[in-house]
Amino acid sequence: MTSWTRRCLLNLVVCLALAFSVAPASLHAQSAENWRAATPDELKSIIPARAPVISERIETEFRTASGITDGSGHFIAGVVMITAGYSAEGKYSHYFLVQAPVRVGTIDLPSGDYVFGWTRSQDALKVSFYQASTGKEVGQVDAERNPAITRVESFRIWPPHGTGSEPRSVIQIGRFTFPYSLAK
Numbered sequence: 001m002t003s004w005t006r007r008c009l010l011n012l013v014v015c016l017a018l019a020f021s022v023a024p025a026s027l028h029a030q031s032a033e034n035w036r037a038a039t040p041d042e043l044k045s046i047i048p049a050r051a052p053v054i055s056e057r058i059e060t061e062f063r064t065a066s067g068i069t070d071g072s073g074h075f076i077a078g079v080v081m082i083t084a085g086y087s088a089e090g091k092y093s094h095y096f097l098v099q100a101p102v103r104v105g106t107i108d109l110p111s112g113d114y115v116f117g118w119t120r121s122q123d124a125l126k127v128s129f130y131q132a133s134t135g136k137e138v139g140q141v142d143a144e145r146n147p148a149i150t151r152v153e154s155f156r157i158w159p160p161h162g163t164g165s166e167p168r169s170v171i172q173i174g175r176f177t178f179p180y181s182l183a184k
Contacts, residue, residue: 093117123145
């Protein structure tokens with residue numbers, strides 16, 4: 001084997017080793033097993049006291065904040081906004097922060113800031129998502145009454161893996177839920 005061949009082979013081995021050492025870290029960030037409920041302190045560090053919505057800064061109600069984290073600095077979180085007196089009143093009710101791509105119902109949400117609101121039908125909620133910075137609608141999802149919910153909450157994001165055999169990859173609004181999944 002010539003020295004040139006050995007150098008090429010060594011470079012190839014080093015490149016492959018680097019690729020394999022980096023790939024698991026990026027896959028690790030999206031593995032459902034690594035995501036957990038965010039702590040109140042973590043939520044305080046990412047949830048704004050006033051959510052930037054189009055040209056307004058709408059006060060948030062921190063006690064309603066909920067979110068999940070991969071423990072590596074990525075969060076998916078939300079909070080109820082206090083919209084009385086703002087142009088968002090009746091259209092948006094929640095601020096939604098996405099730091100890792102997520103699929104909500106049939107809507108793919110890349111990293112970014114969103115707001116959503118809902119309207120009630122007979123036994124469901126029609127939840128409409130909008131870009132927070134522009135107000136442009138990005139899609140709708142139906143939230144259905146969930147009989148498994150025993151505690152009514154203003155807003156809650158359940159971690160993608162539940163306890164026991166019941167996974168709970170859902171977002172809860174009152175007694176209603178809609179599914180989400182981490183983008184791959």
